[in-house]
Amino acid sequence: MSRGQGNITTNELAHAKTLIDHINTIFDSKVVGQTELRVSLISTLLAGGHILLESVPGLAKTTAAETLAQAVNGSFHRIQCTPDLMPNDIVGTQIYNYGTGSFTTQLGPVHANVVLLDEINRSSAKTQSAMLEAMQERQTTIGGTEYRLPDPFMVLATQNPIEEEGTYVLPEAQMDRFLMKQILTYPSSTDEVEILGRVATGAQDAPITASRVSIKDVKYLQCLVDRVYVDDSIKQYIVDLINTTRGLGSVEVPGLTEQVRVGASPRGSIALMRVAQALAVQSGRAFVVPDDIKLVRHRVLRHRIVRTFDALANNVAPEEIIDAVFNAVPAP
Structure with missing residues (x-):
């Protein structure tokens, strides 16, 4: 069936709704409010893209990324960007074993279904380029060997707009590679009271009991979006x-x-x-x-x-x- 031209049945749409409802339920159990963020993250995942999140600290960006990965039973890695972060710290490197006299490959944290690139504007231009190349090519090259990234693969990059010292602004050409840019705002008073209530009762840290979807389900939804x-x-x-x-x-x-x-x-x-x-x-x-x-x-x-x-x-x-x-x- 060609992309964008296929007929989707009522049963397929109903099944998709069930899967998306599962993701929404898990997301809402950990992130209060932020409905627009939830829609943006799910849309980015289904469209096979990456998203840039911008907000002041403390607005649940990390929680949202980790919860999304848990909701789809995907692997999750968080990379904290600093000025001294090197490309090999992200994509991986080769390690020499003196006992065997050979090299072994250690894959970097970019090899996960959902990757949180925290404060991307704190990393150097060289490191930003390495990450953006992985996003575009969906593979890394270590010691001349290509390693495919997991499928699906989604990057959530965050940046803090109020801190300028020690930051490297993303060029427009690199920002263009993100499917969306979501700006997060402060929660409403009602939502913030709900946050305090969940923290006080321990509900915020409680394990997820709702039904999760699988990576296979995510691929099904992505194929449905194509059609x-x-x-x-x-x-x-x-x-x-x-x-x-x-x-x-x-x-x-x-x-x-x-x-x-x-x-x-x-x-x-x-x-x-x-x-x-x-x-x-x-x-x-x-x-x-x-x-x-x-x-x-x-x-x-x-x-x-x-x-x-x-x-x-x-x-x-x-x-x-x-x-x-x-x-x-x-x-x-």
């Missing part, structure tokens, strides 16, 4: 939106050229379509609707639009620019 129907009118809508961010669309957005230096790349078009397909499956649909595209516009495009100096000086948020583009381009 979600995307009409030509939706594809044209996506292209019109992306072209408008470049200043090349048929609709003119006042002041856009003064605010945007570089618009979204073709990866932005692909990401909008893939995430929309993942959302459709989570919504129990076998096809994409324009509202799917609109719902994820900020998460998919905020890190793909390079603002001009004037826009930065005037604190024009990328979300404002994205909203202006979506308001200008008519939906099918």
Whole structure:
């Protein structure tokens, strides 16, 4: 069945809903609130991509990553980035055995189904490049031998926006490789009271008892996402939106050229379509609707639009620019 053109049965959608409900239940048992984060993580996993998380410390990024891995019975590794972290610390290395006179290969922590790259902007450019290469090629090379990464493979990279000392900002070209960029906000007062209650009763650290899904189930969901129907009118809508961010669309957005230096790349078009397909499956649909595209516009495009100096000086948020583009381009 060709990608994006297959017919999905009602039974397949029902089975997908059951699997996704299991993941949601486990996630909600460990992470209070953060519904948008949950949807973003599951969408990224189903679309076969990677996600960049940005927030101040203490907003459950590590807990969310570990819980997602547990929910799908996948392996999980956390890599704490520091300025002295070397590429071999991530991908692996060869160790010489003096007793046998031979080398043995030790795979690095990137070899896991879910990898948390904590504070990626604290690692050097060389280390960032090694990790991003593994994300793109889904393999590592150690001593001239290629080692495939597990399938599925998903990276959650985090960065702290308030600390600048000792950090290396991710270049736009490297940020573009992340399917989505999710910005986390503080929990509501009600949610924070719930957090304190769970910590006080020990529920936060209690073992997971809900039904989990398997890696095989995740692959099933990914194949289902591949088969979600995307009409030509939706594809044209996506292209019109992306072209408008470049200043090349048929609709003119006042002041856009003064605010945007570089618009979204073709990866932005692909990401909008893939995430929309993942959302459709989570919504129990076998096809994409324009509202799917609109719902994820900020998460998919905020890190793909390079603002001009004037826009930065005037604190024009990328979300404002994205909203202006979506308001200008008519939906099918």
